[in-house]
Amino acid sequence: MTAQILFDFFVFPGIVFTAVLGLLAGWVDRKVSARFQYRVGPPLFQNFNDVFKLLGKETILVKTGNRWLFIAAPLAGFAVLSLAATSVGTALFFGRAAGMDLIVLMYLLMFYSVLIVLGGASPGNVFSSLGAGREVKLLLADELPFILACLVPVVRSGYKLDFGAILAYQAGHGMLVASVSGAVAFVVALLAVQAKMALPPFHIPEAETELVAGPFIEYGGPLLAFWKLNQFMMLVVFPFLLILLFWGGFDLRGLGLLWGILKYLLILVLIIIIKNTNPRVRTDTAIAFFWKYLSPLALAAVVLAVLGV
């Protein structure tokens, strides 16, 4: 039992698998983005090189800042994403629960945003403080439609919060994305996830032309490597979560594996396309977009789900 959990957590589908796949997904992202701009793009292992290079660089701590929080935030962020990856992965691949259900996962993902805020606010840099503030606003913006969208699979699977029940429902009744409520909820969730990863057009906290790097401005060396790694790990956690909630799961056997990889690539490419075809939106525009347009849409999906459509 314990060895199984530790293997799940450290190797597959936890830290090692998520980190490696995340770095490779990051390469896909960079390569596809480069093709969008008629560039060649980086070689396959560029992201690995970047992260390892950062591990050898210097860390600068701010004299008057809150040092322990500054150091702890990226490491805790790494731990949170490892947990999220393990819980989603074990449910998706093996049908096991890793001490979590959907609500726990949603709150853990919220905690990740908190860590960005705490890490960003700890050095006292004006840009990182502003970036931290924007990170919270972005969280507020995307959280409402995200909750509503996540509620659709919950309602459809008989008001159950555990991943197993959601997958079991889809195994019996087909993928949720094939139903009206599921399709609408998937689109909303995809856009919310884009914001949760702070990818364009929602890279509001980092906003390099305004805030240089936002919450990460004072980070360098190994700590920045962890933030970068976290960013890559999210490219695994969120698409897998969407596959779990809306695309019927991921079978590791036979053709199921190929089908699963295709689902993952489809979602990844959708994210990359949205990223590459939209300029950054203003904070108020993002909030209005999520609250005034996507939330009512997601609510309609919930109503449809209650009606069983």
Added chain:
Amino acid sequence: MDNPMVLVIALPLAVALLNLVLPPVLRKLLIVAGLVAGFVLVKGFFDAQPPDLSLLGAVVLSLDKLSLLALAFIHILSLIIFVFCLKGLDAATEKPFLVLYPLTVAFASGAVLCPNAFGFLVFWGLSGLALYGFALLGRGERAASTAKKTFIIVGGSDAFLILGLALAGPASGWSLAGGPVSLGQPAGVLAFVCLLIAAFAKAGGFPLHTWVPDFSRDAPVESAAFLPASLDKLLGIFLLTRMMTGAFDVGPFVRMAVVSLGTLTVIIGVMMAMVQHNGRRLLGYHAVSQVGYMIMGVASGSALAFAGGLFHLINNTLYKSGLFLALGSVEKRAGTNELDELGGLGRVMPLTFLTALVASLSISGIPPFNGFFSKWMIYQGLLEKASSLSKGYALWLLICLVLAVFGSALTLASFMKFLHAVFLGQRRERYAGVKEAPANQWLATGTLALLCVGFGLLAREIPLKIFVMPAAEEAGLAPAGSLGLYDPRLILLLFGLAFVLGLIVFGLTRKTRTDEVYIGGNVQSEEFRVAGTEFYREITEMRPFKGIYAQAEKKTFDIYELGSKATFGLSHLLQKAHGGLLQVYVLFILFGVLLFMVLAG
């Protein structure tokens, strides 16, 4: 009179009376002794339940599992908060504070122990009076008007309590444990509404919450942690729980209506908290917002949500009093509680910051802290309830659920602002010499933070098993089966392992140096400082929130202001009518006679 329940009330009462005449050095000592003795007595109740005490044929003191839960936390919190009060009380108001403190413990204990309508009313009213007393100890320029407002809302709600108890009395046998009173009759409905008003006013539920933020700002900070954050919540939710579990025969529509009021309380409280510039007012609005979760849990009718609601009540008292006290420590060192003025104090007050951080994460519902566990139970319960309801009700409940979960995100946002404004960001030069709070203060806040962590990790084994589940079982609302998949200790263990792994990687590869913050090549000066209070400007300036906030600023939604406007408006009309002209009075008499004749038929 040898019943130990009498002692639980009489002991603090005696301490209060003695404190009127004792020299200053002995007052605190006596309170500590009294509180410890009370704590030991209450602990004894867990092993051997004391027999009911009757007087003139009526049961006047009785202890069931719900009152034991409330009583236990009245004593636990009183003791911890008093540790904070040992050093640092405002010298000018110390004596009345030290009289009111044990008095409040006595009255609150009496209210939860007395099932008899008359006795309950007396203790409830007296605890409201003690609250007014604390409000009067405030020293700001608005303290007097805040005290008046508190007295009018909380005291005014006592009038509803009297009416409610009188209307329900015949059917319930003049006992809170009697009933159930049917809501089929108008008298029953009226009684229910009246008692609901009393419970909401005490606990700070919408729309009777407006005294809480004002009291939190103007009264001594220790009393804000003691009453609106802890004891008044216990009392208000205690009454609501009694109403929902036995005192009234509550149907699904009424449950949904109360759950909706709970949801409104969550959202309105937190939306107001987000825009506050005063730390204590911000915490006060959160004290309101959190009640919403308890109301939702207790009123929904689901066993799991009910237990979750009671658990949230306990959890809220812990982290909310911890937050008030942590801010109190900051305020006593930095000299202000205005968020725009503070900032960057985490470095100089690390222990206080850590306790505030734990409490903030707990109130925001971050796993594995205690606030998450109770919210998670409530959400699961609401979902379970929705699955058993008709589609219309199910959708209604789901919307409440979504708003409650979203309320958590808003709470988180508000606390990020709070932490940033007080402890993070750039520190002002003038706070360079600020020192950590005295040991008694961080001991109190630290204990509360530890309890937040402990109750989160050992939720099933300690708080739920000892306090909550017995009360839920007694109310006939024991959750069936396991509580769900969430395993806080496993999560913490894995989190810890990954964190340590990260730390090892950082430790092996790090090359560190320290430097200043540079902006455009120059060392960042204080002019660049971002307080964080304006983090949510986009939201406050967005339609329709802009208009709503503007009206809220003008106190358009404040029931106290509305009430006073209505009262003054009415008296103004009456004033105008009394012009002193004889002819007008003759007309009044004629009109009255005519009206009487018409009504008399």
